[in-house]
């Protein structure tokens with residue numbers, strides 16, 4: 012059921028069936044024109060929940076724009092089918108082009124090559140591609156469908172001015188929406204409670220984790236009384252959660268560096284297998300393949316950050332990229 016958070020604000024609870032994230036919080040800011048923030052996958056359970064809850068709010072669908080905090084298909088998937096003529100879909104100007112790239116096969120081929128270099132087998136990559144939800148749950152892309160917004164762009168809905176705050180890390184162009192007057196921050200997947208946002212390596216990004224930590228510092232400076240994350244029912248204090256998330260990544264960095272130092276010459280796949288994860292599996296072999304994919308992506312983000320700091324370096328040996336402690340001779 013749609014939950015009324017304030018006179019002008021609703022939370023729609025969209026189920027993400029079979030996904031460890033469990034749900035997506037879609038926020039609806041109502042006014043003369045209304046704004047729906049994030050949408051759920053382009054899948055039937057999300058579609059049904061969205062349609063039912065939008066009807067409960069009685070929002071005027073012909074005056075409803077959509078804002079996607081970032082390109083992931085649980086945030087963007089339904090946007091093209093929900094939007095009516097004369098209404099717009101907003102996304103950040105970095106993630107917008109990313110949506111187009113994600114729709115192309117080349118991106119996967121590139122990722123495939125990179126992940127094999129980092130320790131996956133071709134067989135694992137074929138299995139991952141076969142079950143990749145982005146193929147069916149992501150939004151279609153076409154020229155002119157999305158309106159791309161830069162950092163600092165302002166939107167006006169229901170008497171509120173909402174400012175886009177560029178917060179790269181979870182994706183390269185993630186945007187939060189900040190309402191300074193109401194002291195509200197719609198934070199997408201930038202800050203989550205109970206679970207930690209996945210920070211992984213992105214093609215063409217040197218140091219995703221470094222970007223993320225800087226983004227956390229950026230949002231921690233905002234005056235926020237109400238924080239609206241995109242997953243789970245929990246919310247809380249922005250500064251306290253920022254400190255917890257930074258401490259989490261500091262521990263992860265230590266864990267990755269210790270692993271590389273103790274056992275030089277491992278791939279990111281093998282390093283991820285030796286790091287501590289909160290998932291309930293007895294060992295790395297028991298990790299479901301998609302969780303391994305995210306875990307390796309996350310290990311790589313930490314290794315990239317350590318590499319930028321000169322704490323680790325890698326060498327390509329027999330078609331695999333393997334890591335060693337120290338800066339190496341490349342720097």
Ligand SMILES: [Zn+2]
Pocket residue numbers: 081083086181200
């Ligand atoms: Zn996301």
